[in-house]
Amino acid sequence: MTDRAAVPAPAESVRPLELFFDLVFVFAITQIASVLAVHPDPQGLARVVVLLALTWWMYGGYAWLTNALDLDRTRPRLLLLGGMASFFVMSLAVPRAFEPGPWGVVLGLGYLSVVLVHTAGFLHTSGRVGIARVGPLNLVSALMVVAAGLAPPGWRLTVLALAGLLQIVTPFLVGTGGFTVGAGHFVERHGLAVIILLGESIVEVGSAATRQSALVDVLPGALLALALTAAQWWLYFDREERDSEALLENAPAGRRSAIALYSFGYSYLVMILGIAVSAVGMQEAVDAFDRPLEGLRWLLLPLGAGLYLLGLACFRRALAGPGSWPQLRLAGAAAMLLVAPAGRWVGGWAALALTAGLLLGLLITESAWGKRPAG
Numbered sequence: 001m002t003d004r005a006a007v008p009a010p011a012e013s014v015r016p017l018e019l020f021f022d023l024v025f026v027f028a029i030t031q032i033a034s035v036l037a038v039h040p041d042p043q044g045l046a047r048v049v050v051l052l053a054l055t056w057w058m059y060g061g062y063a064w065l066t067n068a069l070d071l072d073r074t075r076p077r078l079l080l081l082g083g084m085a086s087f088f089v090m091s092l093a094v095p096r097a098f099e100p101g102p103w104g105v106v107l108g109l110g111y112l113s114v115v116l117v118h119t120a121g122f123l124h125t126s127g128r129v130g131i132a133r134v135g136p137l138n139l140v141s142a143l144m145v146v147a148a149g150l151a152p153p154g155w156r157l158t159v160l161a162l163a164g165l166l167q168i169v170t171p172f173l174v175g176t177g178g179f180t181v182g183a184g185h186f187v188e189r190h191g192l193a194v195i196i197l198l199g200e201s202i203v204e205v206g207s208a209a210t211r212q213s214a215l216v217d218v219l220p221g222a223l224l225a226l227a228l229t230a231a232q233w234w235l236y237f238d239r240e241e242r243d244s245e246a247l248l249e250n251a252p253a254g255r256r257s258a259i260a261l262y263s264f265g266y267s268y269l270v271m272i273l274g275i276a277v278s279a280v281g282m283q284e285a286v287d288a289f290d291r292p293l294e295g296l297r298w299l300l301l302p303l304g305a306g307l308y309l310l311g312l313a314c315f316r317r318a319l320a321g322p323g324s325w326p327q328l329r330l331a332g333a334a335a336m337l338l339v340a341p342a343g344r345w346v347g348g349w350a351a352l353a354l355t356a357g358l359l360l361g362l363l364i365t366e367s368a369w370g371k372r373p374a375g
Contacts, residue, residue, distance in 0.1 A: 014188045015071045021084050025059050026196050028091040030204070033276045035095060037283065040297045045277075047157060051094060052276060053164040054111065054145065056269045058087075061118050061138070063189045063264070067182050068125035079121045086113035097149070098156055104149030108142075115142040130178025130257075137170045168266075176257040183249040183256075190264050191241045197272065198229050201279035205229075208283040221286040224352035228282065231359035232275065232308055235329075238363075240312065247319040263318035271311030278304025278355075285348030293351065298344035301351050305359065306336035328369075332362045 032055065036048045062083060069076040090110030096103035115138045122131035141163045148159035202225070209222040244263065251259045281301030284293060292298070310333045313326050335358055343351030 013185055014192060015066075017071050017077060017080060018066050018189060019192065021062070021066075021080060021087075022193055022196055024084050024087045024091065025055075025193065026200050028055050028059075028087055028094065029197060029272070029276055030200055031091045031094040033204075033280050036277065036280045036300070038095070040280070040284065040295055040300065042296065043157075045296065046161075047098060048276065049273065050157060050160045050164050051097075052273055053269060054141075054160065054167065055090075056272055057164070057167045057265075058111070058114050058118060058138075059193070060265050060268070063186065064127065064179055064181075065118055065121045065125070066189070067185050068127045068180060069121065076121070079117060083114055083117040083121070086110050086117055090114060098153055100153055104151075104153070104156055105146065106149070108146030108149035111145045112139075112142040115139055126180045127178060130176075133174040133178065134170060137166060137174065141166045141170075171258075171261055176261050177254075179257045181248070181256050181260045183245050186260060186264060187241060187245040187248065190268060191237070194236060194271070194275070195233065197275050198233055201275060201282065202226060202229055204279055205282045205286060208286045211287070220349065221289045221352060224349070224356050225282040225286060228278070228305070228352065228356040228359060231356060231363060232278070232305075234363055235309070235312060235359070236271075240315065244315070244319055251319075259318060263315050267311050267314035267318050269311070270307055270314060274304045274306070274308030274311055276304070277307060280304070282352065285343060285351045288343075288348040289352075290349065291347050292345060293343040293348060298351065299340050301343065301355050302336040302339040305339075305355050306333040309333035309336070309362075328362060328366055332358060 029052070032048055032051045035051065036044045038044070039047070062080075066080065069080070071077055071080065087110070090107055090113075093103045093107035093110060097107040098104070115135075119131055119135040119138065122128055122135070144159060144163035144166065148156045148163065151159055205225040206222060209218045209225075248256065248260060248263070277300055281297070281299075281304050284297040285301055288294075288297070309329045313329045313333065316326050316329075317324055336355065339351065339354045339358060342354050
């Protein structure tokens with residue numbers, strides 16, 4: 001197949017190869033969440049935050065890349081498959097990345113490959129000007145991830161955190177111009193990532209439920225977790241996805257890249273973190289359905305749900321501008337703090353029931369008030 005010289009226009013919808021790519025991304029998030037499941041303590045939570053920030057930055061980068069790629073051609077397809085393989089290698093290393101041995105280096109080299117493929121992919125697209133500014137700092141961050149793998153295990157989290165911090169501040173250092181954003185494709189791609197992650201959380205909760213022997217624990221725990229996940233789905237897909245496409249499409253051309261970054265980049269990171277943490281929290285609550293949760297386990301479910309609501313609020317604010325803070329959702333995020341002691345003092349069933357009840361109550365209140373989430 002011959003390559004056309006013309007730069008392709010932004011994609012209008014998600015292509016099947018992108019969905020295939022997203023399966024590896026979901027595997028990466030599952031692997032990252034497993035770190036918290038094995039180490040449900042402050043250090044485990046810090047590792048998850050750092051690893052997720054690094055992973056989400058480059059997943060978002062690939063969403064921007066595929067927005068500009070013509071995936072009907074062979075070279076872009078092979079390029080994306082190469083990035084997919086790099087993500088897969090990186091994901092395999094995640095559970096053992098902080099242990100002595102070679103897995104920290106494997107994580108770093110996989111991440112470096114992800115960045116190199118991403119940068120190379122942009123060179124013949126409409127985003128080549130933008131990647132010329134962002135790419136070098138992405139490379140520096142990736143080399144820091146490699147350095148973290150070479151460092152003693154006790155220093156790895158610190159070096160990885162610095163690499164993630166560099167990525168977060170990169171847009172403020174070099175700007176967000178030089179990229180073209182196709183609103184329809186951008187919104188659909190990120191929405192599919194959310195729904196796949198929510199589906200994966202159901203799978204993980206179902207696996208936890210099947211480990212229970214008592215029927216009176218299995219069915220109520222699984223159904224409460226399903227109701228909670230359904231509420232998370234509803235909070236985003238009932239209105240946010242549809243509204244976000246119109247808001248992004250109508251954004252001034254000169255600010256569209258920045259708005260896309262703040263909403264689908266930073267705000268989405270908080271949402272994705274919330275989904276991952278609440279998924280682990282649901283597993284822990286189902287495992288301890290009839291007894292109090294120990295350690296940090298009692299905090300995970302309300303913390304995850306609260307982060308998800310906070311992310312949704314920031315998402316709306318980034319797209320709709322000043323004066324658009326969804327106060328009900330901010331109040332709901334704060335109210336999750338009141339749920340936290342239930343899992344510690346009563347049991348997993350109370351954490352599941354109260355968290356699901358708060359989310360469902362928020363949905364009912366928004367519907368009864370007849371307001372958009374910005375109200």
